[in-house]
Amino acid sequence: xxxxxxxxxxxxxxxxxxxxxxxxxxxxxxxxxxxxxxxxxxxxxxxxxxxxxxxxxxxxxxxxxxxxxxxxxxxxxxxxxxxxxxxxxxxxxxxxxxxxxxxxxxxxxxxxxxxxxxxxxxxxxxxxxxxxxxxxxxxxxxxxxxxxxxxxxxxxxxxxxxxxxxxxxxxxxxxxxxxxxxxxxxxxxxxxxxxxxxxxxxxxxxxxxxxxxxxxxxxxxxxxxxxxxxxxxxxxxxxxxxxxxxxxxxxxxxxxxxxxxxxxxxxxxxxxxxxxxxxxxxxxxxxxxxxxxxxxxxxxxxxxxxxxxxxxxxxxxxxxxxxx
Numbered sequence: 001x002x003x004x005x006x007x008x009x010x011x012x013x014x015x016x017x018x019x020x021x022x023x024x025x026x027x028x029x030x031x032x033x034x035x036x037x038x039x040x041x042x043x044x045x046x047x048x049x050x051x052x053x054x055x056x057x058x059x060x061x062x063x064x065x066x067x068x069x070x071x072x073x074x075x076x077x078x079x080x081x082x083x084x085x086x087x088x089x090x091x092x093x094x095x096x097x098x099x100x101x102x103x104x105x106x107x108x109x110x111x112x113x114x115x116x117x118x119x120x121x122x123x124x125x126x127x128x129x130x131x132x133x134x135x136x137x138x139x140x141x142x143x144x145x146x147x148x149x150x151x152x153x154x155x156x157x158x159x160x161x162x163x164x165x166x167x168x169x170x171x172x173x174x175x176x177x178x179x180x181x182x183x184x185x186x187x188x189x190x191x192x193x194x195x196x197x198x199x200x201x202x203x204x205x206x207x208x209x210x211x212x213x214x215x216x217x218x219x220x221x222x223x224x225x226x227x228x229x230x231x232x233x234x235x236x237x238x239x240x241x242x243x244x245x246x247x248x249x250x251x252x253x254x255x256x257x258x259x260x261x262x263x264x265x266x267x268x269x270x271x272x273x274x275x276x277x278x279x280x281x282x283x284x285x286x287x288x289x290x291x292x293x294x295x296x297x298x299x300x301x302x303x304x305x306x307x308x309x310x311x312x313x314x315x316x317x318x319x320x321x322x323x324x
Contacts, residue, residue: 001052001294006275007202009153009174016294017055018048019278024063030232031093034225045074047284051291057278059087060107065114072116085122086111087157099132101141123151127159133170161186168195175202181210182248182267182307183316193273202275205268209279213241214264216249216256237321244316251306258289265293270304
């Protein structure tokens with residue numbers, strides 16, 4: 001496993017991290033990856049640490065806090081070996097967010113308790129609006145958490161690359177998180193990577209497998225479990241991702257399964273602005289597949305260009321794609 005600096009925070013993170021949305025388990029509506037088994041989730045967390053993954057990204061909203069509880073349970077007694085990132089603003093997907101300074105501070109305290117720790121390595125605002133980012137009071141509250149030793153660094157997990165650019169401009173966020181994968185290159189084309197590099201900020205690339213479609217293992221007959229967020233996307237969007245993944249994986253000569261996972265992660269690692277790539281992980285076997293991408297190194301430049309060429313002539317999102 002290789003490691004990269006998380007911008008100017010002083011933290012050094014594994015370039016493959018652990019996206020912990022899925023292990024939170026099923027939440028209301030189509031807001032999760034369905035039911036999970038805690039024993040399997042805990043085994044995956046421990047396996048990740050054994051494979052050199054030290055960066056774990058969660059949120060108070062993932063499983064209504066259950067993801068944080070599992071991370072706290074897995075790493076109790078080994079806290080010094082891991083870097084934990086969590087988020088505030090959303091406590092649950094069925095309630096509106098609250099970015100008031102008091103709510104954010106209270107969220108940090110609840111996260112600390114669930115994580116069984118006295119500090120959070122990276123505390124991120126979860127999809128905040130511009131008004132929250134421009135709030136002197138909120139920035140003061142974040143600074144207070146850092147001064148109190150409860151948070152080591154802060155950042156913004158943005159809803160889109162455009163909003164990540166906004167976060168850099170409005171509050172000079174030291175770390176931003178946004179989608180980036182072979183079917184969503186907006187973080188590159190929007191100028192976000194340029195701005196991240198100019199400001200020496202950290203960038204966390206989420207959804208590197210595009211919700212599993214870039215594994216090449218999802219087809220038109222693939223069933224999704226109850227509660228799975230992919231049930232909320234239109235049929236046209238799902239088919240577009242299925243077909244697009246086939247085209248992209250063929251372009252980089254990656255077979256469905258392990259080869260596709262490796263290619264998708266190595267694509268993200270080809271960009272120096274990326275500090276860590278956080279595929280969602282549910283099982284120990286997925287840990288091994290994902291960690292192997294770091295061993296292989298970044299995708300060669302000619303393969304990266306093949307991916308970008310397809311993106312220049314193809315639209316991977318369809319209008320009104322989200323239906324629930």
